[in-house]
Amino acid sequence: MGSTIKDVARYAGVSVATVSRVINNLSGYTEETRKQVLRTIEELGYTPNAIARGLVNKKTSTIGVLLPSLTSKFMNELLNGIESVAHKREKSVILCNTDTDGSRTEQYLKVLNEKQVDGIIFVSEWLKESYGQIMVDMKIPVVLVSTYTYRFNFPYIRVDDTKASYTATSYLIEKGHREIGMISGRRGDPVAGYPRIEGYKKALNDAGIPFREEYIAYGDFHYRSGVKSAEELLKRVPHITAVFATSDEMALGVLSYAYRAGISVPDELSVIGYDDTQDAEMAIPPLTTIHQPIFEMGVRAVEMLLSPGGKESVIMPYHIVERESVKSLQ
């Protein structure tokens, strides 16, 4: 269908080499032949074939982004950051939703390998041994976002979950709360589960408040698990005055549960979230939460992936955004 570089060469009365040169604007031709070539490119409606290019260059200007879900504002915002600079740098992004399913992850890794992507951004999920091995075998740059690994030396971009969690819990304590429930991610989750629980425990401990297992409920970061966990928690330890949810979505779940149960937030129950996605701004009442620079993390991820030099992991800053879901008890 489309015309090729050979067609252009023939019509313009030059060789394919020359056409290639003007396309990639290298040197080695008169201004006149350049005009001529450009003109016939226009006439024939020629567009270069990136596949053929990729074959010889061994570069596809394509990166793969692996993420465990598409339906959370965190992922959207991150994807937005990634796409924005990828487009600026003229890279395409292949979307890989692993759905937190290991076999899907490996399938996608295989596809990305076959498609010869120039790099991979791996988001949020725990990096299993097998994933890591596949990626080092691919010999292309990899950067991790919101996760990390000891086993391989891929650079990562994330916030210090334990510290952020400590900050959130301490904030509640400063506001006079002592009976603080927590809604965590999956218990065994080494990336967004365990470290945040550690921060919570440490904050409690530093304030002389004993930690008790029954103050923690386990969700999956999504809304519904938030309402379910809120119910569970408020039945088990009804005297709590505050809850720290490790995602905004789950925090919104507790808001919803409280609304239905006739519990007023923040008057009877304070709630703090995590992420500062737009969900937090949209909540009623507006949600106090830990801000992560999500968009920026996406941006940095692509820049790091594309930078030729040595890649240093970066810990991003976070801060509390005070809105209206936490009440001071003093």
Place this chain on the structure above:
Amino acid sequence: MGSTIKDVARYAGVSVATVSRVINNLSGYTEETRKQVLRTIEELGYTPNAIARGLVNKKTSTIGVLLPSLTSKFMNELLNGIESVAHKREKSVILCNTDTDGSRTEQYLKVLNEKQVDGIIFVSEWLKESYGQIMVDMKIPVVLVSTYTYRFNFPYIRVDDTKASYTATSYLIEKGHREIGMISGRRGDPVAGYPRIEGYKKALNDAGIPFREEYIAYGDFHYRSGVKSAEELLKRVPHITAVFATSDEMALGVLSYAYRAGISVPDELSVIGYDDTQDAEMAIPPLTTIHQPIFEMGVRAVEMLLSPGGKESVIMPYHIVERESVKSLQ
């Protein structure tokens, strides 16, 4: 780095043709040579190069998805549907966020053309003449989602916006409301703006309620424009008892504004949304809204794109989901 089909051929003591045959499992070899080839593939850790394949096959197993935004639950859910079946059918998706920016759209179209994608899904945006022309020149399948065109014969998948909007407005009327505000998309938007206004007008008219321009505020489907429009509307026509927002996000905006202004929803103001994204479920109070089968629309889009036969446009069903943001006045 990676080994090629030639390496496999050499090590296995066969020709590249034979290796190719067993990889694509065609016929023309003994069970024995098949074993042998498979074994050396394993040993060498060979993986086929999809780029080289694409060059000769003129198929890349890749589709492009163009959408105007990444940060709305509508797009997420749609993308989720698209990705889910694309992966099942072994197609990769290239993400193209046009950001409702025409030049970005044309850039992306050019990239998709060069990258030889097998098809394009074009979402939500109005299909300009130039976009359409580029796509017909590409001679690959295109399907439109949540938009349409008279000018080209690309099939579309969408719900009947005018009818759905009529239904939403009529629902409010049935509940006894007569002073009904509307928050619409951009006035000139031929896809999600104008048609929905028409439905609103018609419902009013059929109920004998005069239409007045000042009952309409114009947003951009996003949250902030929702709160801004709510403020505008409630200052201009404070006696309204209900508002119909043409996206859930904007509806949440009015919920937020009402909350801040001390207006109780639904007691003092009823709100109905559009889309039935998860935002509606998460809202406080839970949002009554028009349900669109968004995920399913993504699924159908990919299936239609990949189906070889003639492609018939489809109008998807919608329905009202009654939650708690609308009060009956009788």
Place this chain on the structure above:
DNA sequence: ACGATTACCGTAAACGTTTACGCATTCTTG
């Protein structure tokens, strides 16, 4: 004015596959 650069351009190999074609060898069939 003469050799040495330099500018312009073409030829052809290479990238890693698929596949049409052809050639032995084996299998069928009457």
Place this chain on the structure above:
DNA sequence: CAAGAATGCGTAAACGTTTACGGTAATCGT
């Protein structure tokens, strides 16, 4: 048991580029 069909396999062209190499012709320096 011979002729034809089927099976198993290899050779080489093709896909659309980029680029190393080489060859003229023009320009430079002295």
